Every structure is written in structure tokens, then in C-alpha cells.
Amino acid sequence: MSNILDRILATKRQEVADRKANPRAWPQPTPPRGFKAALDARAAAGGYGLIAEIKKASPSKGLIRADFDPPAHARAYQAGGAACLSILTDRDYFQGHEDYLIAARAACDLPVLRKDFMIDPWQVEEARAIGADAILIIVAALDDGQMAEIEAAAFEQGMDVLVEVHDAQELDRALRLKSRMIGVNNRNLKTFEVDVQKTYELVARAPANCTFVAESGLISRGDLDAMAEHDIRCFLIGESLMRQQDVEAATRNMIG
Numbered sequence: 001m002s003n004i005l006d007r008i009l010a011t012k013r014q015e016v017a018d019r020k021a022n023p024r025a026w027p028q029p030t031p032p033r034g035f036k037a038a039l040d041a042r043a044a045a046g047g048y049g050l051i052a053e054i055k056k057a058s059p060s061k062g063l064i065r066a067d068f069d070p071p072a073h074a075r076a077y078q079a080g081g082a083a084c085l086s087i088l089t090d091r092d093y094f095q096g097h098e099d100y101l102i103a104a105r106a107a108c109d110l111p112v113l114r115k116d117f118m119i120d121p122w123q124v125e126e127a128r129a130i131g132a133d134a135i136l137i138i139v140a141a142l143d144d145g146q147m148a149e150i151e152a153a154a155f156e157q158g159m160d161v162l163v164e165v166h167d168a169q170e171l172d173r174a175l176r177l178k179s180r181m182i183g184v185n186n187r188n189l190k191t192f193e194v195d196v197q198k199t200y201e202l203v204a205r206a207p208a209n210c211t212f213v214a215e216s217g218l219i220s221r222g223d224l225d226a227m228a229e230h231d232i233r234c235f236l237i238g239e240s241l242m243r244q245q246d247v248e249a250a251t252r253n254m255i256g
């Protein structure tokens with residue numbers, strides 16, 4: 001039986017083919033903002049490096065934020081102390097859009113991750129063209145050759161790469177790449193269950209020179225403090241912040 005990732009990737013292949021056939025023209029983006037450097041600086045200063053996600057909806061939760069306003073959320077996340085943004089651009093499963101990334105990045109100074117399902121280096125060029133400072137490689141979605149090709153395209157554009165893994169085998173494959181920014185997604189893509197134990201298991205296997213990011217299902221300051229006891233200081237958080245009426249205050253309470 002196919003899981004949600006298989007279904008997303010099937011849709012994405014068709015979407016990318018359509019977009020390559022009918023490319024949009026984009027305005028010239030400003031130069032890349034250092035994404036990994038922004039996270040590392042927070043962690044080095046003894047704080048938490050938060051990648052705050054602008055996420056309208058998801059396959060697991062449906063609609064998360066009805067009054068969705070990417071520029072306002074970007075400003076609130078920056079004022080609340082986030083180091084970086086993650087912005088969903090996938091339309092079919094997350095109700096995202098490239099225009100949300102463009103508008104949110106223009107509204108703040110934070111580096112931005114294009115959160116989408118990369119299957120083709122062409123999408124990396126498009127990501128930079130809309131202003132993204134980093135892209136995501138999901139190890140479960142690609143073979144080693146595809147990952148290396150997409151990573152090389154990103155580095156050529158001066159972007160950072162967050163490499164996302166779910167288990168030890170995927171971590172071993174991730175570490176064959178050059179990027180030293182590794183995210184552990186605690187969400188099981190078959191069941192949608194979130195298990196933060198995954199992060200604890202994998203941080204012990206990751207080399208010390210990695211920027212290590214815990215992703216998904218983080219709800220409270222206590223969750224982050226528990227992870228900090230295992231030397232994990234960077235986090236990708238979406239839903240729990242996006243559900244708050246006062247996003248700025250929620251962000252500050254989470255990491256302040």
C-alpha cells in the first residue's frame with residue numbers, strides 16, 4: 001500500500017513536468033541569506049535555533065490556520081526570536097504557494113527554507129528564483145544519485161541544504177552528502193504518529209560537526225528543554241505556533 005510520501009511524489013512528478021513546460025517569470029531575487037549560519041549562531045550563543053514554519057494546512061491535520069497571512073506570520077516569527085523560516089510551497093497537500101514564500105521573505109530579514117518535495121534540480125533553480133535561501137532534501141524520496149545532483153545544484157546557487165532523515169539507514173545515506181545540516185523528522189509518514197525518541201536515537205549517531213535539527217510534533221518549551229539536555233538546540237516547528245492567535249508571543253514563549 002502506498003504511503004503519503006509516495007502519493008505526494010507522484011503528484012509532484014506531474015506538477016514539475018507541467019511547470020517545466022510552462023515556467024513562470026520571477027523578479028530577480030536578493031542574494032542568499034545564510035540559513036545554516038543563522039541557526040549555528042543561535043546555538044553557539046547558547047540559545048535555541050528555531051526554524052519557524054509558515055504552514056496553512058497539512059495531510060495529517062487538514063486546515064491549521066484559517067486567517068493565513070504569510071507576511072504577518074513572518075514578521076511575528078522574526079519579532080518572537082526565530083532564526084529562520086520554513087515556508088510550505090506545495091499546493092496540493094499543504095495549500096502552499098510560491099507567492100507565500102516571496103511575500104514572507106520580503107516582509108522580514110530571516111533566511112528562508114523552501115519546504116517542498118525536491119525531485120529535480122530544476123526545482124532548485126526555481127527555489128532560488130523565488131528567493132529561497134535553503135532547500136530540503138528528503139532522503140526517503142530520492143536515491144543517492146538524485147540527492148547528490150540536487151545538493152550540487154543548491155550549492156551552485158549559494159543555498160544551504162537541510163537533509164531530512166527518519167531512521168539510522170537514512171542518516172547513513174545523508175552523511176554521504178556534503179551538507180552538514182541534518183533534520184530528523186519525528187513524524188512517521190505511514191501512520192502520521194510523532195515519536196520524538198527518533199531524534200534522541202539519531203543524535204547519538206550524528207557527527208559532532210553537524211547542525212542537527214529536530215522536526216515535527218514539538219509543542220512546548222518543555223519539549224525543547226528536554227532535547228537541549230541531549231545537546232539538540234535547533235528545531236523546526238510549524239503547527240503548534242501556527243495555531244496560536246498571537247504568533248509572536250507564542251514564539252517568544254517557546255524559545256525566549
Ligand SMILES: O=C(O)c1ccccc1NCC(=O)[C@H](O)[C@H](O)COP(=O)(O)O
Nearest residue numbers: 058059060215216217218236237238239
Ligand atoms: O505535516 C504533515 O502532515 C506531513 C505529512 C507528510 C509529509 C510531511 C509532513 N510535514 C512536513 C514537516 O516536515 C512538518 O511540517 C515540519 O516538520 C513541522 O512539523 P509540525 O511542527 O508538527 O507542524
